Amino acid sequence: MRIKLKNLIAPAIVVLVLLLIPQLASEYVIYVVVLAMLYAILAGSYDLITGYTGPLTFCHGAFYGLGAYASALLTLKAGFSFWLAFPASGIIVFLFAAIVGYPALRLSGHYFAVTTFFFGHFIYLVLLNTVKLTNGPMGLRDIPAPTSFLGINFHALSASYYLILVFGLLAVVLLFLLVRSGVGKLLVSIRENEELSEAIGVNTAFYKVLAFSISGGVAGLTGSMFAHFFRLLHPTTFAWMTSEMVVIMALVGGMGTLFGPIIGAGIVTLILELMRFAPELRFIIWSVAIILVLIIEPKGLMGIVGRLRVGQGGKR
Amino acid sequence: MIFQQIITGIIVGASYALIALGLNLIWSITDIPDFSQGGIYVIAAYVSYFAVTLARVPFFLALLAAMAVGSVISFILEKFLYKRWRGSGRIQLLCAIALFFLLSNGAILLWTPKAKIFPAYLQGGIPMFGFVLSFQRIVVLAVSTLLFIIVFLFIQKTKMGKAIRAASQDREVAQVVGINIDSVNSMVFIIGGALSSTASVLISPLYAVFPAMGDLPLLKALVGGFGSVAGVLIGGLGLGLIESLGSVYLSAAYQHGFAFFVLLIALMFFPKGLFGKV
């Protein structure tokens, strides 16, 4: 698996810009970019199960929330340090997704999708109502920032930013390696023709559950990052709107390309932020914009890119 | 008290079943879970509300007006949007979600987020088992039953109905055999729009009209969206009953979570849907 150097130039520029933002921009911009990065990782991990493997899911926000609350509670109530709670949350959500995914993934596409929808809503209800544990609608606050590491104080906004950036880069690199590997190709073959894959001996059930669980696990890790960055958790942050947003970001960017959803997350965040000045109209403008995008280029941003490429005489 | 719960459950379930029927029809022909029906649900409620309060139109006329508006909107959405991407379920899904947000937020913008109370159109009711069953609630049951029968007969007996059934089983073969897939698509959306609107208008006088009213019923209807007409009815009613009884005897806070369990159970025992396809 070779990666041409010239293909690294553009991602390198993006990373460079991201590295420079805390030095150049205001705290407001830094904060928004952090949220965008978190969404980008969510969208990227979402692409693993839905873009690459096939089944549409609507519970990504719930996995995000589970990871966030798990990490927060482990540090607040069980005295874990962030550095332990972080991987623990990832594992917890990974297992959760595996347990739920194993029976659920037997269902055909639409039924599975609807099931994940309700599963997501159910998790939200649990977070809202187990008040003794999660403080329910009162919100969980005073979550500690990651404890000092190499003398870095993570209470500061820039420090959190860089931590999340590093996490994001690692996650993206690992996801990239995964989808480019043999396993990734297997997932795509399942998406394209599950029966055929099954017939030639691929254990499709295993790989679907694996993809679902890894995707969930990464979302859980992202949740942990969020919890110790924002330091205040409220169930509404993980209601179905969040899962919807992830789906839309992935679709806008172009599913099944890994980078599509990641960039889609950035674009959607950017647009919503630029429209902050129009409080009542934001979502209307945004919905209309999505529909327009679909009319013009249904494959999302990556579709547009593909067309540009074809225009240049190259092949996709 | 339990009788009252059962009746409430059946009535609420009937409205879920109506929406679910429309969703099911649309789904079986196009593979889209049509979220925009949630938005049409909201619009229909407001149309009927204004018809009754501003235009002073009698309730049943308002109902018909709302059904007409709902079907037309649904038809237009299919013709000018969904049709473009026939075959690409994902894009249609995204469009459906965007439309749902658009319609719901549009309602907030046009009519403020505050709920409006729909004036009662029938007073009084029948006393039974320790409570009074209002006539308005009986109307919900009656109209829902009527519509179900009409739709069932339509699907079973008419030429278009047969075309819909054929297309739901195999789109390509249906086209080869000469069925006009465009007409079939339009028809299921028209029916879907009419059904969602009816569900909304029937329920409005019992509760309230507000922009977010479509969110939950849409989700619940998705649960009932399996298989045949009978299956949809049982699914919807079942959900309504379980919610109603569960919220009293189990937990009020999880009222909207029961859908998840109903779904799981339904899927475990009927992985291909209840009673097979339409």
Place this chain on the structure above:
Amino acid sequence: MKAGKGLLSLILALALLLLAQQIWAGGEKEGVKAAKVVKVGYIAPFTGSAAEFGTNGWRGIQLALEDVNKNGIKIGGETYKIEIVRYDSRCEPTEAVANMRKLAMEDKVVAVLGDHCSSCCMGISPLCDEYKIPAITIECAANAVTSPGHDYYFRMRPSMGLMAPLLTPKIVKLFNPKSVGFLSINDDYGRSFADSFEQSMTKEGVKTVTKIFFERGNTDFMAFLSKIKDAKPDVVFYVGVTPEGAMILKQAKEMGVTPGIKFIGSEEMGEMELLSLAGAEAVEGTYTVALWGAVAADFEKRVKDKFNAPMHYAIIFGYDALTVVSKAVAAAQSLDPVKIREAIKKTDYQGLEGRIKFEDFENYKNQGRYTPSFIKWSGGKRVPQ
């Protein structure tokens, strides 16, 4: 595809840069302050399920804005007008924080009004201290917002934890109840309300026989009312917003639960809106906690003329909050948020809702302490008890 992907990454990078540049430059421009304008931020839910609070708060603020800007604020010989920058929080804490940071960094406001939702208030209050920009919350009810509190965060209305002990003795004296029930909305506000009143009622020896939480937006209360009917409490606190309250009362009347069992509503139920939604018959004989007894008739008229909307306590609070800020700016004779904060702390002003004074006591900081009203709905009118 790869080069295309690269192209795309480039575009994104550019966009990010542009955004950073624009915001940064935007911030800088504000440094050269547009003469004679004082910017005040307003964070509130304008969309989503809590949208009516932001809408009403904004109405009150607009009225106060008219009054203040008529003559402006004189600072050192110059006349300043207030300009409001408002952003939507959707009752979502991550949004509220984004808004706060934008207000502080980009808009460079000297004070902030907001939020309405306790979760958002809790999100922005630490930032107020960090940025040293004072904020007055329009109406968050949860105790935690000012307990232990922040130096730069102020609340006018008494928190849930304070309302209950102030009102319970009156309630007990009026009805002499042996048992109490709760029917409350399942959010931070609803739970705080129910918990505090449960605590204070228990102290008076009243037993809780049923406690039910329902989801926001719920419209069917028959099941819950049946449960309440069976439990036979002497009084019931019902907590939520007016449409739900109206539904509860209508259905309670239908089931014959009221007025036998004394229903006491949360603050929203003291609004005229309840009367118009539920009808005089359904509200007759019920009671409610209220945040205002009566306002001046001319204020009511202004609200009606300008907005064609019923009076609502968020309008009153919005008005008072902006008035307090403008008075503080005038008192401080400065646009320095730190000095304005000091002036806010010293506020002692007879507002529309009562005497506004921010105190530090027990575990509270910067908390107002006026006594709430207790209203009976009688003959279609609000009758203070």
